[in-house]
Amino acid sequence: MDFQSLTTTVVGDYPKIPNRPKQAKHRQAMARFAKGEITFEELQTVENEVTIEVMQEQAEAGVDIITDGQIGWEDAQTYFAAKLDGFEITGLIRYFDSNCYYRRPSAVGRVAWKKPITVQDYRFAHDNSDRPVKPIITGPYTLAKLSLHPAYDRFGDFVLDLADALNHEMLALQQERPILIQVNEPAITWHKEDAEIFAEAMNRVMKRVEIPCALYTYFGDVVGLEDVLKQSPFQIIGVDMVWGKANWELITSDSWEKTLALGLLDARNTKMENWDGIFEQLAPIFRTIPKDRIMINPSCGLEFLPREVAFAKLTHMVNAVKKHRN
């Protein structure tokens, strides 16, 4: 599949609520649902409204390939774990080195896929967006690394079972024919010692998947993982150029056949990017990789930022990219 020169996209989540004077509809609905004042169906109606709202915002910012903003996800782990066999959800724990927390899944039995997890959400997003929407799954390695696994003696077995389980999800999504499917694997940047099991998990999760897929890494660099990424069955590789500074050297000095999705917008800081400076830095990369094999996106999901800042940053990103497409 060909993508246009410097296709712009996002990595995953989008802030669920805006700030005053706009109404925090999602937060209010969640609070009312927790108190039993509205039904689950009513909560879902609000989630759908907010999903449309954040897809429109991404479109307004000019992003080429958007996501549904993951409005219905409490976090990137439990959204999957709660719907797979074998997991229970335990207490809060810090998410990487952020000041955000998630409920840690625990594999108390053998994990297995039961039924589609993301397909309905994807259909809804697709049907309600003029722009192409890419569905996202949290990769088996990251899901395993951020979970406990008392039912498994060996971590590797746990990772591979998850890869098989999520492969079913990929195949279910493939039937919907999305523009691409994206697998998010931030944890591998922190645990390169697991490269081998990671590579095997990537092969398994992609088994019989024939549509274009992206593998996104973030929160760190991928130095040392070059071969694993190049040999992986993904067309697009996402790398974090903000929180993985060493990726600059890696990409400039190495040859890449795959499409690279460069996380250039700092999704963890409110400071606005200096895009002129960034494009100066990119010049040597453009000399070795054609622009139709480069995508540009934030460094990770946008939920670390207030909604208004996320929107402003995306808008700047797209405007800067448009000047450099030629």
Next chain:
Amino acid sequence: MPALQTTTVGSFPKPPYLQRARNAYARGEIPMEELEKSEITATKQVVALQEKLGIDVLVDGEMYRGDMATYFAENLGGFTISGLVRSYGNRYYRKPIVVGPVEFKKPITVERWLFAQSLTKKPMKAILTGPYTMMDWSFNEYYGTREDTAMALAEVLHLEVKALYEAGARHIQVDEPALSVRPEEVGLAQKTLAVVTDGIDAKFYVHVCYGDFQKIYPRILNLPCQHLDLELANSRYELFEQFKAHPFTKELGLGVLDVHTHVVETVEQVKERILRALEYLPPEQIMVDPDCGLKTRTWEEAKVKLEAMVEAVRQVKKEKHLT
């Protein structure tokens, strides 16, 4: 120090009337003076509860603070405050943004501390959020590096500590919950705390939580403080194993209450936790407390959890003939 003293980490649940007053103030329905009246009532209530329970080193409960980093940022120069960002579930907070050189304007917590100390004859801890955590939990639009930001904050927070000391505070706690995340930055945290505590002859407590202590132990023993307070109940005391190879050289704040669960610990459970610690450290080196601030619990949950803690300490002391 006397054997098995008790304390708490800092925050207490805000009573419902204070919650309502804070919401009303946020909506502009009541003036600051009215909110402050509720804060004072609540502070008295928190101190009275600790007195009644017989806790040894008290706290003011932080009735006037929202988020622990944002509270200090709001009172320092060089910061603005962001829109809402999600922390987990349906919880949101406003995050500080460093937009210029951070500056000390005037003492932030001194008046609050003086008031709280006036309510009790027992020592009242003064508590502030440390420079490393302030840096890690803020957006930064001004400084070039994390180190520059943290060091600038250390200079500023040193002035706050100095003002607290001059006002009479002798138990000063620096909260560094962010410290447990990046092992490679323990040295930076140590450097910034050295600046904060420089030349101040108080007992310094450093509180660390939510993380993998295995990765930062024994390096955290180098932090310039007498007391290290660790969240242990939630991490199942795995750290104790390491005390064998690297003896714990400071006074230990032994977290015995999991503050993230509604479930109330039984006296027996807490006793067991204390007895386990006593296998590694003498009672004079242990201070018993909850894992973390109690603000996420309800008032009633906090009260019964602390009751279990105090009763467990009483029983252990009696059985071990400690005074």
